[in-house]
Amino acid sequence: MRRTVFFVSDSTGITAETLGNSLLTQFDGLDFKRITLPFVDNHKTARAALSRIETAAVQDGARPLVFATMADPDLLDFLTDGRALVLDLFRVFIGPLEAELGLPSSHAKGRFHGMADNSTYDVRMDTLNFALTHDDGMSTARYPQADLVLLGVSRAGKTPTCIYLAMQFGVRAANYPLTEEDLTRQSLPKALVPIRLRLYGLTIDPERLHRIRSERRRHSAYASLNQCRKEITDAEALFRSERIRSLNVTSMSIEEIGSHLLQEMGLERRSF
Template sequence: MLDASNAALGGSGVRSSTRAAFFISDSTGITAETLGSALLANFPGVAFTRHTVPFVDTVEGARAVARDIGGLIAAGIQPVVFTTVKSAEILGELQVSGAVIVDLLSGHLTELEVALGTSRSEQLGQFHGVGDIERYFARMRAVEYAIEHDDGQSARALDIADVIIIAPSRCGKTPTTMYLALQYGLLVANYPLTDDDFPTDDLPNTVNRHAAKCFGLTTTPLRLSQVRHERRPNSTYSSLAQCTLELRRAEDLYRRNRVPFLNSATKSVEEMSAVIMQSMRLRA
């Protein structure tokens, strides 16, 4: 469990101003962490230590977590607890801890009960179930498609792709591809722009006839050089000059072929995916 004294003191004996954020769930904790983190992102001036506590689905488990939280409060730390626990009894045990409790579901569930004219289910963890089985399998098929078509490994069935992400190496193609596949069930391929693809006015032969499905990524030369340096330090591949050249050629190629593109340097995978879906008019 948590060491309250270590959490309260910043190692030098000076009490830390860092707050503790708990994400507590009766299931995996993914929803609590995602929604809670989205709320905390609005307070960039406050530092948080984060603790995700999944599968708190018994009163005894809730009491154990409440004791840990109470220990932090006793040490001078004021935790904030984000929870998606549905059981009123379990939630009550967490509230006894004395921490600020942000119930991420209660208000919305009450509104839905009124709107739908029916009561919520008390089954624990139901939110995290597979749900629509067809949608689940669609996502799995999309992941398989993304793996097969990662980094231009296959040109098979590109005609059924929802989008083809093109970019120089290490601009964020693969993580964006996988996120779109797993989160939205979209069929996404990605293709690396290499020296072999230049000079040319047209898109590479592999993707040229699918130009309407292409979306480009770029970044800043310095950022690309830093990322590549981690893979191949002190190489031509990671040099600032090479990165500058590749990015300039890629952006010129996008503009000539009217391929929409975005700069990935300061954007998260979630943000890039949202822009791609909006730009390409894709729906999950």
């Protein structure tokens, strides 16, 4: 049976989506149709939201699930009048927090992910620019300013990891692709030696690497399973001989890789 799931928010809906999806992964075998309704911050938009929820209820023949983050209690009450299970992520926790902190909450809508603070924006832009200009070994001049430099063979996941670290955590990450020459020589390129302690290796199972490379260049020598095996063997040998910590990312999401790196390198995040 299909269930429609709504994420309704007076802001972007990211908080509702994140917790809602996290909860839904605990229920196997159901077919969820997800709809995000952001910027529901007045009675007109709330009426439109309720109308979509009611329509889904009729079409599915079952109550939709509504994950809501609304700072305005009136708008939330309005939604709960409909034919849906409304799980409000704010109201449940605001009470205990007010009691613990001894303060009333501000009930200010759309605060989170707002740009109350330009400095957070600037940090993310700075670190994102750093990741982009130091992608794929393009420039090594500012490596000493990097919080970490990821090493790995082509398509091991270095670029998305660097970008994620910049966007999510404000961490300044560069990446360096291990070349045929580095792998044959089995020693670090000179530019990396002074920052040895900030190096971190990414590795991946050859079969998965083969599949990823094949999507870009099918039937190439570059994508062949043999080539992938050889490069990974050499890269892992280099990490061992140079005592560079490394992580096998074969079955990890970008989020998991990012959290592991932050924790293992003891990095401070610059944005929350």
